[in-house]
Amino acid sequence: MTVRGDFSRQSFLGPDSERIFAEARVAIVGLGGGGSHIAQQLAHLGVGHFRLIDPQEIEDSNLNRLVGGTAKDVEQKMPKVQIAERLIRSIRPSADVRAAQGEWQTSDNLLKDAHVIFGCVDGYRQRMYLEQAARRFCIPYIDIGMDITKLAERQYAVAGQMIVTVPDGPCLSCLGFLTQERLNKEEDDYGDAGIHPQVVWTNGTLASLAVGAFVRMLTPWYDDAGRDFEWLELDGDNQLVSRSRQPEYTLRRPCTHFSPHDRGDPFFELNGLKKGEDLK
Amino acid sequence: LKIIFRATAQFLHAVRADLARPHDFAAERVGFMSIRAAIADDNLILFAEGYHAVADEDYIVDPTVGAMMGQEAIRKALEISLLQPVGMFHVHMHDHVGRPRFSPIDLSEQLKFVPDFFNVRRVPHGAIVLSHDKAAGSVWLNAKTVTGITEFNVVGWRTIFDFAASMFEHQR
Numbered sequence: 001m002t003v004r005g006d007f008s009r010q011s012f013l014g015p016d017s018e019r020i021f022a023e024a025r026v027a028i029v030g031l032g033g034g035g036s037h038i039a040q041q042l043a044h045l046g047v048g049h050f051r052l053i054d055p056q057e058i059e060d061s062n063l064n065r066l067v068g069g070t071a072k073d074v075e076q077k078m079p080k081v082q083i084a085e086r087l088i089r090s091i092r093p094s095a096d097v098r099a100a101q102g103e104w105q106t107s108d109n110l111l112k113d114a115h116v117i118f119g120c121v122d123g124y125r126q127r128m129y130l131e132q133a134a135r136r137f138c139i140p141y142i143d144i145g146m147d148i149t150k151l152a153e154r155q156y157a158v159a160g161q162m163i164v165t166v167p168d169g170p171c172l173s174c175l176g177f178l179t180q181e182r183l184n185k186e187e188d189d190y191g192d193a194g195i196h197p198q199v200v201w202t203n204g205t206l207a208s209l210a211v212g213a214f215v216r217m218l219t220p221w222y223d224d225a226g227r228d229f230e231w232l233e234l235d236g237d238n239q240l241v242s243r244s245r246q247p248e249y250t251l252r253r254p255c256t257h258f259s260p261h262d263r264g265d266p267f268f269e270l271n272g273l274k275k276g277e278d279l280k
Numbered sequence: 281l282k283i284i285f286r287a288t289a290q291f292l293h294a295v296r297a298d299l300a301r302p303h304d305f306a307a308e309r310v311g312f313m314s315i316r317a318a319i320a321d322d323n324l325i326l327f328a329e330g331y332h333a334v335a336d337e338d339y340i341v342d343p344t345v346g347a348m349m350g351q352e353a354i355r356k357a358l359e360i361s362l363l364q365p366v367g368m369f370h371v372h373m374h375d376h377v378g379r380p381r382f383s384p385i386d387l388s389e390q391l392k393f394v395p396d397f398f399n400v401r402r403v404p405h406g407a408i409v410l411s412h413d414k415a416a417g418s419v420w421l422n423a424k425t426v427t428g429i430t431e432f433n434v435v436g437w438r439t440i441f442d443f444a445a446s447m448f449e450h451q452r
Contacts (some may be wrong), residue, residue: 264316
């Protein structure tokens with residue numbers, strides 16, 4: 001096993017949980033306010049294999065929420081994936097960490113063999129693309145995101161979501177989370193840089209919900225068989241988490257957006273194996 | 281090269297349900313899974329995408345084995361791989377829990393027909409044996425090279441990864 005340690009305080013997760021986490025391969029796309037929390041929690045849990053993807057370097061405005069980031073990192077323009085890697089290794093020195101500073105579309109070799117993908121990306125379109133990749137490679141997808149909307153002068157609505165989708169189950173579009181209206185609005189607003197408020201405690205709450213969903217997916221701690229999605233909403237103003245009621249009105253089954261026939265690399269051929277492994 | 285076989289829990293449930301159906305004279309049922317593939321660094325990942333039951337009339341009577349496919353069953357499976365860019369994995373089920381193993385007859389029979397799939401499509405082909413809760417399997421990377429599946433990954437609300445025994449385990 002990659003990770004060794006005393007996990008007795010989480011032994012209620014099952015006699016095999018230590019091995020399961022140590023063997024798990026997780027991909028985290030986006031290592032900012034949400035993804036950095038997730039990386040830290042997964043390291044504490046004992047996850048053995050990390051694939052980290054983010055194109056950005058830390059900036060001063062990230063220090064209000066990026067777990068593990070320091071003022072010195074800002075001075076040195078440290079890539080966010082390197083900060084996350086350092087954080088993970090400070091907790092679990094033997095963890096297998098593979099990191100790519102770039103867009104995930106150019107690093108999808110880090111996604112394909114993951115057991116779970118955590119999506120911590122900005123915008124609906126990026127979520128749509130990332131879930132498409134998760135479906136193509138038949139991987140559960142756990143998405144988090146938050147938004148702060150100005151309602152009036154000195155009055156803001158803080159909200160967020162944690163959504164889990166699994167292959168063969170309803171996708172973000174089936175659930176009514178990804179809608180054409182939202183995608184169109186995002187496209188219309190493209191280029192409107194503005195300030196997108198983000199805060200550490202809300203990011204941390206959503207990250208914790210995502211890690212909880214991950215643990216529930218891998219260990220027999222809580223028997224909720226029969227489900228095939230989860231959509232939790234965070235009302236940040238009232239500090240409440242509740243199951244979204246949106247799917248009650250919009251859920252469509254079976255998923256018509258993704259087919260099992262779309263799985264895998266469409267251009268796959270055995271010639272793609274590394275030299276020496278194609279044993280002709 | 282590690283080989284990961286990935287299928288959804290819903291898909292495997294349906295395959296097991298089909299394989300558990302009684303047949304008029306065969307003691308067990310067999311079928312084929314069609315797969316697509318991808319490579320990630322040092323891993324070859326196989327994705328189950330479809331199940332193709334062997335038709336009742338394509339079994340032949342052979343009391344020395346649990347089930348024997350006729351040539352027509354193999355021809356139909358070859359045709360699927362010819363018409364679609366998929367690999368084909370023969371599948372059958374052993375009626376127990378825990379890790380299954382291919383019998384010596386399973387292994388010798390596979391050698392008779394799996395390599396033929398490379399005549400129609402140069403993608404991984406192979407064979408899988410299921411139990412009620414686990415699996416084992418072998419993959420042909422070309423007509424002459426066969427290796428074991430390293431990991432079975434069952435994807436669903438409960439996601440499982442099982443680092444499986446290879447087909448060669450029974451020989452150790």
